[in-house]
Amino acid sequence: MGLGTVVVNFSVNNNNTFSQTPLLHRFPHFSFMATHFNVSQTQQFAPIGNHDLLIVGPGVLGRLVAHQWRQQEYPGCQVFGQTITTHHHEELLQMGITPSLNWTKSLHKFPYVIFCAPPYQSSDYLGDIRQAALCWNGEGSFLYTSSSAPYDCNDNGLCDEDTPVVPIGRSPRTDVLLKAENIVLETGGSVVRLSGLYKEGKGAHAYFLEKGIVESRPDHVLNLIHYEDAAFLSVAILKKQFRGRIFLGCDNHPLSRQEIMDLVNKSGKFDKKFDKFTGTDDPLGKRLNNSKTRQEIGWEPKYSSFAHFIENL
Numbered sequence: 001m002g003l004g005t006v007v008v009n010f011s012v013n014n015n016n017t018f019s020q021t022p023l024l025h026r027f028p029h030f031s032f033m034a035t036h037f038n039v040s041q042t043q044q045f046a047p048i049g050n051h052d053l054l055i056v057g058p059g060v061l062g063r064l065v066a067h068q069w070r071q072q073e074y075p076g077c078q079v080f081g082q083t084i085t086t087h088h089h090e091e092l093l094q095m096g097i098t099p100s101l102n103w104t105k106s107l108h109k110f111p112y113v114i115f116c117a118p119p120y121q122s123s124d125y126l127g128d129i130r131q132a133a134l135c136w137n138g139e140g141s142f143l144y145t146s147s148s149a150p151y152d153c154n155d156n157g158l159c160d161e162d163t164p165v166v167p168i169g170r171s172p173r174t175d176v177l178l179k180a181e182n183i184v185l186e187t188g189g190s191v192v193r194l195s196g197l198y199k200e201g202k203g204a205h206a207y208f209l210e211k212g213i214v215e216s217r218p219d220h221v222l223n224l225i226h227y228e229d230a231a232f233l234s235v236a237i238l239k240k241q242f243r244g245r246i247f248l249g250c251d252n253h254p255l256s257r258q259e260i261m262d263l264v265n266k267s268g269k270f271d272k273k274f275d276k277f278t279g280t281d282d283p284l285g286k287r288l289n290n291s292k293t294r295q296e297i298g299w300e301p302k303y304s305s306f307a308h309f310i311e312n313l
């Protein structure tokens with residue numbers, strides 16, 4: 001494949017050096033003309049290499065995957081980011097991720113593709129998944145970061161990789177995830193069903209803390225995985241080049257909503273105090289265990305539990 005060309009809209013100013021853009025990694029002699037205006041630049045990149053990665057949805061998780069992929073696994077490889085708007089393109093460029101709105105509609109194909117965009121921002125999420133599948137050249141891996149939500153359990157019972165999922169048609173939320181998974185699996189890609197993602201300032205605990213009083217029942221069990229651990233797991237799965245497999249990402253320490261917020265309140269590490277949960281009859285949750293995934297992938301989380309994360313804040 002020859003040099004690719006893509007038009008990227010972004011805003012630059014005289015202070016930006018773009019010293020970390022992928023373009024400059026590959027073409028150190030190339031420089032951008034600095035301007036105070038929003039400009040449309042024609043950006044070139046090197047031929048797609050054996051370890052180059054396309055991230056559809058380079059948000060919180062996708063950026064951690066990018067970092068791990070290029071810093072730890074394949075230094076010098078190119079990482080591309082497909083987004084839904086141009087809002088974060090400048091940030092992505094500065095992180096060394098070549099952004100685009102259009103690659104999934106182009107002829108470029110990549111050996112590694114991870115789809116880690118959430119369903120709520122797109123009017124045609126399944127179409128976006130299909131386009132991402134078309135961008136995979138069938139070599140390395142294609143991975144979709146789904147959710148553990150479809151496991152059919154709402155009595156705080158035990159669940160693992162083999163627990164049946166809810167039937168399609170029960171709820172629009174799980175339908176979109178299951179249909180997306182099916183598209184990925186049919187094309188030979190794999191799926192990792194992630195539990196609730198969190199990090200400092202983001203996730204269920206941050207949401208509850210911000211609200212103070214939440215109209216949900218306190219004894220509903222939640223399952224968590226730190227964003228960094230989800231990124232390490234995703235990278236480990238990508239590297240193993242599976243075909244048509246489903247994995248589960250969780251920390252194996254399910255906690256009720258109340259237990260999570262008790263840990264937050266007792267830690268003394270947050271400015272705010274959580275008040276209370278007021279729900280009584282909404283559905284319960286599930287207790288996830290991913291021992292099979294851990295054994296097969298050879299992965300263990302760095303944050304073994306939410307309590308461990310809080311201790312290390």
Ligand SMILES: NC(=O)c1ccc[n+]([C@@H]2O[C@H](COP(=O)([O-])OP(=O)(O)OC[C@H]3O[C@@H](n4cnc5c(N)ncnc54)[C@H](OP(=O)(O)O)[C@@H]3O)[C@@H](O)[C@H]2O)c1
Binds near residue numbers: 061062196
């Ligand atoms: N949050 C959780 O607790 C949780 C639980 C289970 C699974 N997951 C899954 O984990 C993955 C990562 O979540 P996250 O929190 O890292 O996501 P995030 O930060 O919200 O991701 C946002 C990024 O995705 C881009 N994007 C959104 N829709 C897109 C689309 N249809 N096509 C291309 N790009 C799109 C956005 O583009 P712009 O820059 O243009 O806005 C932005 O770059 C998602 O697949 C999510 O469904 C999350």
